[in-house]
Amino acid sequence: MKARLICYDREVNLVSVGSPLTSRLPAGSLYSTPQYTPLAVKLQMNKHSLSISKIINGGFGLGQLTDGRLAMIRQALPGEEVVISTEEEKKNYLVGNVVSITTPSPFRVDPPCPYYAACGGCDLQHASYEEQLKIKRDILMDLLTRQKNLTDKDLTCPIAPPLPAPQQSGYRQRIRLWIKDGAVPGFRQRRSHNIVAVRRCLIAREELNQSLAALLDHPPATKLFTNTSELELLYNPVSTKVTALFHLSRKPRPADTAVAKNLVETIDTIERIFFTGQQFPITAAAPVGCDNLFGLSCEPVGTISQPFTMQWEVGGFCQVNLEQNIQLVKLASEYAAISAEETVLDLFCGSGNFSIPLAATARSLMGIEGQGSAIRSAKTNSSNAGLTNTTFYKKPIHTACEELTGKSASFDCLVIDPPRQGIPGLARQLSKLCRSRMVYISCDPATLSRDLGDLVAHGFRITRIQPVDMFPETHHIETVVLLEKH
Numbered sequence: 492m493k494a495r496l497i498c499y500d501r502e503v504n505l506v507s508v509g510s511p512l513t514s515r516l517p518a519g520s521l522y523s524t525p526q527y528t529p530l531a532v533k534l535q536m537n538k539h540s541l542s543i544s545k546i547i548n549g550g551f552g553l554g555q556l557t558d559g560r561l562a563m564i565r566q567a568l569p570g571e572e573v574v575i576s577t578e579e580e581k582k583n584y585l586v587g588n589v590v591s592i593t594t595p596s597p598f599r600v601d602p603p604c605p606y607y608a609a610c611g612g613c614d615l616q617h618a619s620y621e622e623q624l625k626i627k628r629d630i631l632m633d634l635l636t637r638q639k640n641l642t643d644k645d646l647t648c649p650i651a652p653p654l655p656a657p658q659q660s661g662y663r664q665r666i667r668l669w670i671k672d673g674a675v676p677g678f679r680q681r682r683s684h685n686i687v688a689v690r691r692c693l694i695a696r697e698e699l700n701q702s703l704a705a706l707l708d709h710p711p712a713t714k715l716f717t718n719t720s721e722l723e724l725l726y727n728p729v730s731t732k733v734t735a736l737f738h739l740s741r742k743p744r745p746a747d748t749a750v751a752k753n754l755v756e757t758i759d760t761i762e763r764i765f766f767t768g769q770q771f772p773i774t775a776a777a778p779v780g781c782d783n784l785f786g787l788s789c790e791p792v793g794t795i796s797q798p799f800t801m802q803w804e805v806g807g808f809c810q811v812n813l814e815q816n817i818q819l820v821k822l823a824s825e826y827a828a829i830s831a832e833e834t835v836l837d838l839f840c841g842s843g844n845f846s847i848p849l850a851a852t853a854r855s856l857m858g859i860e861g862q863g864s865a866i867r868s869a870k871t872n873s874s875n876a877g878l879t880n881t882t883f884y885k886k887p888i889h890t891a892c893e894e895l896t897g898k899s900a901s902f903d904c905l906v907i908d909p910p911r912q913g914i915p916g917l918a919r920q921l922s923k924l925c926r927s928r929m930v931y932i933s934c935d936p937a938t939l940s941r942d943l944g945d946l947v948a949h950g951f952r953i954t955r956i957q958p959v960d961m962f963p964e965t966h967h968i969e970t971v972v973l974l975e976k977h
């Protein structure tokens with residue numbers, strides 16, 4: 492395979508493989524956008540040659556400079572010999588970008604999205620999908636084996652290969668775009684507040700891309716962009732239409748509502764527009780007074796004998812990859828293996844994504860979550876599914892765990908699905924609350940490894956580990972772990 496040139500422009504943090512980025516954006520193509528200006532492509536002077544030993548958490552290739560410092564390199568692959576330029580220099584390491592590849596990986600592919608070089612969203616598009624899955628497993632294994640609280644004895648169960656996603660692209664059911672100074676919406680560049688104007692996103696659902704393109708092509712929308720800092724596009728699986736949430740920099744005015752009405756009436760794919768901002772709550776702008784719910788139809792499970800709808804509110808949490816979420820919920824339920832006599836505590840329960848199917852086989856389930864709208868949806872979802880054995884509380888998890896342990900409460904099975912920060916300082920209480928087993932669903936392998944170390948120190952044993960690829964083309968890794976009490 493021939494070595495290829497990768498050009499890097501420091502000021503705009505733009506990388507292009509093979510040819511300058513703009514030459515791959517033919518006018519009128521799906522991706523073209525009038526705001527995309529040609530770039531002056533410059534090569535960095537401060538260059539080093541090195542080999543990439545592995546990919547580490549965050550998607551960086553790891554190498555070592557001749558002076559012994561470590562180098563974290565973007566868009567490199569294991570086994571590659573590369574020439575890099577420096578982006579950021581620290582005492583013990585540097586962050587850099589590939590300038591040219593002397594020995595390419597056999598798993599290197601042309602990134603399918605023309606914005607990939609600049610956009611901060613994806614970071615594994617230059618690897619084949621099989622290689623992405625291998626990289627994710629290797630990162631997880633590396634973090635677990637290097638975790639100081641975990642010994643070989645704690646890690647006897649194999650790490651299963653990641654469960655591939657049903658779709659490698661077009662899977663995101665929501666995207667958030669940034670708007671600076673009234674210009675067109677885009678994604679943030681890597682490590683920058685600069686915005687890459689986009690017309691499509693490779694990993695977003697087609698309905699979101701159609702809506703974005705329609706907004707860009709519809710002149711009245713630009714009037715709203717002027718006072719918007721963020722634009723969220725959210726897909727509603729029940730209606731198959733899109734909701735737009737404009738984050739306004741000031742309170743909405745009648746003229747804004749008039750534009751919103753025009754957009755809903757003119758753009759087929761957009762069914763609702765909401766405004767939100769720092770000085771006011773989420774407000775239905777068009778149609779005026781419309782409901783704020785999204786819905787997903789689900790198959791019968793356990794004691795729920797009819798198909799039922801799971802709902803969540805605009806602004807509430809929902810898993811981003813709906814198709815892969817079906818596999819995620821199945822896997823978590825299989826690991827939990829709840830019988831009809833057992834009780835479950837679902838921490839960080841959101842709107843009941845795991846709670847509802849688990850409660851359908853349990854004696855009872857308690858769900859705890861900090862977001863009020865999610866708890867409202869969890870209660871509605873439970874009653875719509877005909878369940879009478881659930882209770883849901885809006886509480887910070889640390890407070891709830893303190894209260895529950897204070898009352899000597901305990902449950903057969905715990906299910907926890909924390910945000911990226913994980914569960915620092917909670918292992919002792921979780922051990923008290925858990926009688927038999929715990930399913931930990933993690934979206935960050937670094938905090939997962941740390942937490943598993945703490946949980947093992949507090950009487951848990953790791954018995955199954957399964958990564959689930961919820962986020963193809965990105966370095967993000969979702970993992971489901973089963974822990975059992977000694």
Ligand SMILES: C[S@@+](CC[C@H](N)C(=O)[O-])C[C@H]1O[C@@H](n2cnc3c(N)ncnc32)[C@H](O)[C@@H]1O
Pocket residue numbers: 808809810839840841842843844845859860861862865886887888889908909910934
């Ligand atoms: C990764 S999401 C999981 C939600 C749900 N399990 C699902 O699958 O849809 C994490 C959830 O934890 C909630 N959360 C984050 N920090 C929290 C805290 N300190 N206390 C309570 N809930 C919290 C968020 O609102 C969010 O709904």
